[in-house]
Amino acid sequence: MDTEKTATPLFTLDRVSQERGGTCILRDVTIDLPRTAVTALIGPSGAGKTSLLRLLNRLDDPTSGTVWFNGRPITEYPVGSLRRRAGFVFQRPTMFPGTVADNLRIAVALGNGSGGPPDPARVLEAVGLPPDIAGRRADGLSGGEQQRASIARALMTRPEVLLLDEPTSALDPEVAEHLLATVAHLSRERGLAVVMVTHRLAEARQFSTWTVMLEAGRVVEAGPTDRIFTDAKNPRTREYIRSAE
Amino acid sequence: MNAALLQQTAPAAADTIVVTWTDLGLSSALILVAIAISEWQRLGIARSLTVGAIRAVVQLVLVGYVLVYIFATSLWWIVLLALVVMLLAATSTATRRPGKRVAIGNRRTLWTISGTAMFIGSGLTLAYVTEIVLNVDPWYEPRYLIPLFGMIIGNAMNGAALAAERLAAEIENRRGEVEAYLALGASSARAAAEPTRRALLAALIPTVNSLMVVGLVQLPGMMTGQILAGQSPLLAVRYQIVVQFMLAGATAITGVIVVLWYRKTFFTDADQLATRVPV
Numbered sequence: 001m002d003t004e005k006t007a008t009p010l011f012t013l014d015r016v017s018q019e020r021g022g023t024c025i026l027r028d029v030t031i032d033l034p035r036t037a038v039t040a041l042i043g044p045s046g047a048g049k050t051s052l053l054r055l056l057n058r059l060d061d062p063t064s065g066t067v068w069f070n071g072r073p074i075t076e077y078p079v080g081s082l083r084r085r086a087g088f089v090f091q092r093p094t095m096f097p098g099t100v101a102d103n104l105r106i107a108v109a110l111g112n113g114s115g116g117p118p119d120p121a122r123v124l125e126a127v128g129l130p131p132d133i134a135g136r137r138a139d140g141l142s143g144g145e146q147q148r149a150s151i152a153r154a155l156m157t158r159p160e161v162l163l164l165d166e167p168t169s170a171l172d173p174e175v176a177e178h179l180l181a182t183v184a185h186l187s188r189e190r191g192l193a194v195v196m197v198t199h200r201l202a203e204a205r206q207f208s209t210w211t212v213m214l215e216a217g218r219v220v221e222a223g224p225t226d227r228i229f230t231d232a233k234n235p236r237t238r239e240y241i242r243s244a245e
Numbered sequence: 246m247n248a249a250l251l252q253q254t255a256p257a258a259a260d261t262i263v264v265t266w267t268d269l270g271l272s273s274a275l276i277l278v279a280i281a282i283s284e285w286q287r288l289g290i291a292r293s294l295t296v297g298a299i300r301a302v303v304q305l306v307l308v309g310y311v312l313v314y315i316f317a318t319s320l321w322w323i324v325l326l327a328l329v330v331m332l333l334a335a336t337s338t339a340t341r342r343p344g345k346r347v348a349i350g351n352r353r354t355l356w357t358i359s360g361t362a363m364f365i366g367s368g369l370t371l372a373y374v375t376e377i378v379l380n381v382d383p384w385y386e387p388r389y390l391i392p393l394f395g396m397i398i399g400n401a402m403n404g405a406a407l408a409a410e411r412l413a414a415e416i417e418n419r420r421g422e423v424e425a426y427l428a429l430g431a432s433s434a435r436a437a438a439e440p441t442r443r444a445l446l447a448a449l450i451p452t453v454n455s456l457m458v459v460g461l462v463q464l465p466g467m468m469t470g471q472i473l474a475g476q477s478p479l480l481a482v483r484y485q486i487v488v489q490f491m492l493a494g495a496t497a498i499t500g501v502i503v504v505l506w507y508r509k510t511f512f513t514d515a516d517q518l519a520t521r522v523p524v
Contacts (some may be wrong), residue, residue: 056513080431083427083428088428110426110431113278154428157429157430
């Protein structure tokens with residue numbers, strides 16, 4: 001049973017397409033996302049990376065096709081509980097009014113999974129924030145601190161997977177690297193799956209274990225990050241990686 | 246309108262000055278002053294002022310005759326018909342926002358929402374004031390129902406328009422916050438709680454301001470009218486107090502229905518923030 005569960009992909013997209021305003025954003029995407037990994041979604045702007053990520057906790061629904069989560073169609077889960085199990089962190093962190101502690105409390109108040117809410121101090125520590133930050137006004141934090149606080153807020157619902165939408169795009173390279181090191185550490189320590197969109201290939205290469213290359217709404221190639229970056233099968237992937245380096 | 250008709254419908258106090266057509270002609274000098282200033286300062290609104298003045302005269306004279314007819318016939322269904330026409334006109338005005346975009350729904354949705362909200366908010370308030378507070382007899386007495394409903398619907402209309410417009414703007418401006426709530430598993434009602442609160446507040450602020458300054462900054466039209474018509478200011482004041490409370494109640498009921506219902510149109514059944522589409 002256990003082996004079967006491990007073998008079930010975290011997410012499966014089955015012939016998923018999405019249109020918006022007459023424009024096709026995702027075309028017939030079929031792919032598995034593994035559960036024990038940091039998965040990076042890479043590809044040029046407009047490839048559909050963020051659109052794909054938003055399908056995974058139903059911030060949007062596909063126009064056609066099915067998204068599966070833990071072996072069940074995603075639409076079979078109550079949407080609130082699904083979103084608490086698949087925490088989403090936006091490109092631009094949005095803090096709620098009040099202190100950092102208030103932000104964490106709001107996430108808990110919205111309901112959390114099994115086992116009761118985690119200890120806020122530990123969560124802050126896990127995302128690399130000092131404990132005394134809890135009493136500070138959330139909108140007064142720096143960009144990097146806000147992004148860490150967003151991740152902490154998402155962790156308060158005890159998610160199984162974190163969905164990160166270009167979490168470092170507004171950060172300095174150094175701050176970005178620290179943040180992703182924290183995320184990779186979280187993933188290893190807590191067995192937390194991570195799916196992250198990034199346009200910085202170095203980040204994908206350094207911190208992910210699985211990489212999905214998207215272009216023009218289609219999956220070009222997917223596989224272990226090491227192989228994608230050293231021995232990509234698809235010439236489009238090779239070209240994209242070369243051009244970005 | 247001849248003097249006999251004036252006497253027949255509203256026996257004015259003996260010392261009320263009757264405004265004659267000559268008097269109206271004299272008063273038009275004032276609108277000519279406004280037109281002259283517009284020309285002098287090149288405001289480019291002389292034409293609008295002229296058309297507006299003519300429309301005001303025609304509309305008010307027509308309404309005068311319609312009211313004379315309604316008062317004279319005093320049939321319940323004609324009174325209700327008049328109220329319905331007022332409601333429809335107010336609904337169209339409240340939802341006429343050229344260039345504005347509306348959530349998933351279209352302008353017809355907003356029309357339905359605003360119209361229903363105004364119907365409930367104004368209808369309940371009018372019924373309460375005329376039946377419970379004033380004991381109007383018969384219940385459809387047009388001399389009470391029509392002016393009171395006119396004031397209620399005018400305020401409810403502004404409240405509905407402000408609430409809807411502000412809600413759309415707040416949800417658009419706070420899209421990030423709303424989606425951050427949704428992403429944590431919040432219901433759409435929770436995610437849009439702050440935009441909803443702000444929209445309702447925007448709808449009610451004019452009412453609050455009016456309660457604060459009434460009698461100090463300006464005398465309300467109805468009270469002025471009563472005093473000009475020879476009523477005791479003390480009685481006019483009592484009416485005005487009823488009117489102020491009535492307008493606050495009607496605006497609050499209308500506003501809350503608009504924001505709670507309209508809010509739903511911004512979300513899908515799966516608590517997703519809908520893509521806005523131009524109407």
